Amino acid sequence: MGGTASKLPKDLLSEYQELTFLTKQEILLAHKRFSELQGRENGPYSSRVSMEKVLTLPELKSNPFRKRICHVFSTSDLRDGSLTFEDFLDLLSAFSDSATLEIKSHYAFRIFDFDDDGTLDARDLEKLVNCLTGETDDTRLTVEEMRQLISNILEESDIDKDGTVNLSEFQHVISRSPDFVSSFKIVL
Amino acid sequence: MDEPDASRQQRNGPAADTRMHGVFTDADTGRLTYALSLSDSCLAVQRINPPSSPPSSSSEHLDLRDCLGSRAHRGEREDQGAYLCAYFYPYRRRWMSSSPVRQRDERRFRLVLNTEDNNDDDEEEEEEEDVNLREAERWARAIRNNTARSTGNTHGVLFSEVGRPCGVMVLVNPQSGRGQAMALYNGHVQRMLTEADIPHTLVITERPNHARDLVRNADLTQWDALVILSGDGLLFEVVNGLMERQDWEKAIQTPLGILPGGSGNALAASLHYYTRASPVCGEDLLTSCGFQLCKGQTSALDLISIRLSSGARLFSFLSLAWGFVADVDIESEQFRQIGDLRFLLGTLVRLASLRVYQGKLAFLPAENQPETHSGENQLLDHLLVPLDQPVPQDWTVVEEREFVLVLAMFQSHLSEDLTAAPDARSDDGTMHLLYVTAGISRAALLRLFRAMQSGTHLDLGCPHLVYRRARALRLEPLSPAGVMTVDGERVEYGPVQAQVHRGVARLIAT
Numbered sequence: 001m002g003g004t005a006s007k008l009p010k011d012l013l014s015e016y017q018e019l020t021f022l023t024k025q026e027i028l029l030a031h032k033r034f035s036e037l038q039g040r041e042n043g044p045y046s047s048r049v050s051m052e053k054v055l056t057l058p059e060l061k062s063n064p065f066r067k068r069i070c071h072v073f074s075t076s077d078l079r080d081g082s083l084t085f086e087d088f089l090d091l092l093s094a095f096s097d098s099a100t101l102e103i104k105s106h107y108a109f110r111i112f113d114f115d116d117d118g119t120l121d122a123r124d125l126e127k128l129v130n131c132l133t134g135e136t137d138d139t140r141l142t143v144e145e146m147r148q149l150i151s152n153i154l155e156e157s158d159i160d161k162d163g164t165v166n167l168s169e170f171q172h173v174i175s176r177s178p179d180f181v182s183s184f185k186i187v188l
Numbered sequence: 189m190d191e192p193d194a195s196r197q198q199r200n201g202p203a204a205d206t207r208m209h210g211v212f213t214d215a216d217t218g219r220l221t222y223a224l225s226l227s228d229s230c231l232a233v234q235r236i237n238p239p240s241s242p243p244s245s246s247s248e249h250l251d252l253r254d255c256l257g258s259r260a261h262r263g264e265r266e267d268q269g270a271y272l273c274a275y276f277y278p279y280r281r282r283w284m285s286s287s288p289v290r291q292r293d294e295r296r297f298r299l300v301l302n303t304e305d306n307n308d309d310d311e312e313e314e315e316e317e318d319v320n321l322r323e324a325e326r327w328a329r330a331i332r333n334n335t336a337r338s339t340g341n342t343h344g345v346l347f348s349e350v351g352r353p354c355g356v357m358v359l360v361n362p363q364s365g366r367g368q369a370m371a372l373y374n375g376h377v378q379r380m381l382t383e384a385d386i387p388h389t390l391v392i393t394e395r396p397n398h399a400r401d402l403v404r405n406a407d408l409t410q411w412d413a414l415v416i417l418s419g420d421g422l423l424f425e426v427v428n429g430l431m432e433r434q435d436w437e438k439a440i441q442t443p444l445g446i447l448p449g450g451s452g453n454a455l456a457a458s459l460h461y462y463t464r465a466s467p468v469c470g471e472d473l474l475t476s477c478g479f480q481l482c483k484g485q486t487s488a489l490d491l492i493s494i495r496l497s498s499g500a501r502l503f504s505f506l507s508l509a510w511g512f513v514a515d516v517d518i519e520s521e522q523f524r525q526i527g528d529l530r531f532l533l534g535t536l537v538r539l540a541s542l543r544v545y546q547g548k549l550a551f552l553p554a555e556n557q558p559e560t561h562s563g564e565n566q567l568l569d570h571l572l573v574p575l576d577q578p579v580p581q582d583w584t585v586v587e588e589r590e591f592v593l594v595l596a597m598f599q600s601h602l603s604e605d606l607t608a609a610p611d612a613r614s615d616d617g618t619m620h621l622l623y624v625t626a627g628i629s630r631a632a633l634l635r636l637f638r639a640m641q642s643g644t645h646l647d648l649g650c651p652h653l654v655y656r657r658a659r660a661l662r663l664e665p666l667s668p669a670g671v672m673t674v675d676g677e678r679v680e681y682g683p684v685q686a687q688v689h690r691g692v693a694r695l696i697a698t
Contacts, residue, residue: 064630065540108537125533132539134631153533165533177534182669183512183541 020093029188030092034085051081059186064131068111095186104184105174109167119164125150208330215271215296222297226330229338231274252338254278256384256482258331260324268317269300270324274331275383277479287466290475299324339483355387356413359399359426360449362392364418369449373417376474377447384482403429408442413696415445415481419452420506424675427693431503445481445696448473452676454506458599459697462613469604480698488615488691492598493569494674497682506675507602508686510663511545511593512538513673539634542592544626546666549586549594554618554657556582569687571660579662590626592633596661596686597622607643617690619658628652660687
């Protein structure tokens with residue numbers, strides 16, 4: 001394929017700057033990296049990259065939530081986690097330095113909502129914990145520990161006592177975490 | 189009967205150990221009879237059954253080291269007897285938890301001395317009442333006296349000093365611990381201080397830095413001690429307020445007491461830990477700390493001078509933290525039991541978005557700096573050089589530049605149930621430096637914090653965790669944004685230096 005990098009039209013570039021938290025440089029870099037994933041330059045901006053390909057990015061490869069992240073930002077009707085360039089920009093925007101606490105906590109919530117039903121119930125929390133504790137026997141929680149942990153979490157976070165953590169309850173917990181914003185980050 | 193004459197004892201100054209024997213009944217029904225026997229170390233209570241029953245073998249020995257105080261009072265209206273009360277806080281096992289915990293055990297007895305006459309004459313009745321009361325008071329005094337002596341003398345006993353104590357200032361932040369602090373005062377603290385006969389004044393703080401201003405301007409000659417019924421943050425204000433005074437050298441010698449008021453109780457948990465008792469939380473921790481407070485023994489407290497990049501200087505007694513510090517969210521402390529996995533949603537989310545912090549760390553290893561005093565001005569930070577100069581030769585510069593967390597501990601506990609530095613003591617003149625380098629997996633970090641609940645994280649053999657004892661440190665964060673806390677409170681983010689000053693302050697603790 002050609003040696004020159006594909007160019008992003010100026011009007012699209014400005015539009016993207018308006019619609020995301022990303023700077024011009026960040027958008028151009030994203031474009032470059034996305035094109036590399038597509039395997040060709042000047043690709044149509046609505047064409048999709050498979051989740052498999054997206055997950056080869058070093059910034060995502062070792063993230064325990066990489067699949068959920070793709071699913072959340074994917075606009076594919078097939079629900080296959082594939083990303084268009086604009087989906088990709090949305091992802092980077094939410095994880096950028098400039099994104100606000102509301103945006104980040106909103107997306108964090110959606111990422112942890114494994115069954116996509118709009119609330120974090122015991123099953124979602126269990127999956128979350130398992131993602132973090134790892135798969136090996138000596139790191140996984142026992143049934144009793146898991147039960148106790150989820151019970152503690154719900155007691156702490158579930159203000160309306162409906163057995164699940166909804167978005168605003170989640171955001172309330174996150175707001176007490178002083179460095180959540182700077183930790184919840186993916187930067188190319 | 190061989191009781192020494194009480195009045196003779198008083199003339200001779202602090203009494204020798206009083207030994208007494210007497211017969212009392214229980215205060216409620218009057219149907220049970222007890223023989224009480226006071227020795228230098230305990231109050232023996234032997235139940236004497238009515239003569240018709242076989243002799244009972246139930247004899248209790250109440251250890252005076254568990255005693256807070258004793259008092260006597262009259263009976264009501266026609267009751268000619270007098271009452272003797274003694275307040276014990278022995279270690280007892282509750283059936284549900286397996287380890288012993290101090291629990292209140294109030295003993296009340298009624299005393300009526302046998303009199304020959306049975307006169308209805310008013311005057312003689314009053315005399316009889318007085319005789320009973322005087323005898324009960326003699327017992328109460330003797331119990332208090334022997335209790336004070338049985339406590340022993342380490343650095344000095346605060347409340348048995350000559351003359352009547354002026355009293356103690358109890359500072360409360362009513363917002364502390366979701367507003368629990370006042371309930372704890374009314375339900376527990378006031379009672380314990382009264383049982384131990386410690387006059388006290390409650391001072392309610394109305395805003396941040398109120399305590400700091402108050403202490404900076406107070407007439408400290410009026411107070412035997414300053415007690416904080418709140419979180420570590422309030423004590424931080426008090427310590428820094430004292431250090432801001434012109435007469436700081438004397439002011440910082442004011443004994444300080446801490447009672448866990450519901451949030452940020454790392455120091456209280458540490459002091460409890462140093463007594464080697466099993467870990468407790470909530471009201472049991474309050475009872476343990478309240479008991480230590482009422483016993484009035486003092487010990488030394490290290491202060492760590494912290495120099496921020498702005499030039500500001502703070503005094504810390506608990507910790508300096510940078511990076512991932514689980515449980516910075518101290519408000520969630522009430523949601524855990526000992527031994528259970530303590531992590532909550534905030535911690536999990538923080539773990540999920542684990543990041544790495546770039547920075548330079550250097551420290552002066554404890555073995556390179558044996559204890560020395562810097563001369564007249566003990567608070568000169570003689571171990572530190574200005575930030576624009578390289579650290580002294582005998583310092584260790586950490587090679588790694590990427591960290592998950594850096595934690596300098598000055599007490600054993602990072603929070604109520606994280607024993608981050610199990611070997612630390614309040615007066616060991618040492619910073620316990622723990623750092624975790626980048627590359628650790630989330631699972632391993634979680635395992636680390638789980639082990640920290642039992643203080644066993646150092647035994648895990650985690651290659652990313654390093655533990656060193658130090659006297660001073662320099663930490664220069666290179667990452668643009670992050671959080672740095674001193675004693676759990678956020679401070680300005682930037683290069684920081686710190687040095688230990690041994691035993692500058694005084695704590696009320698066993």
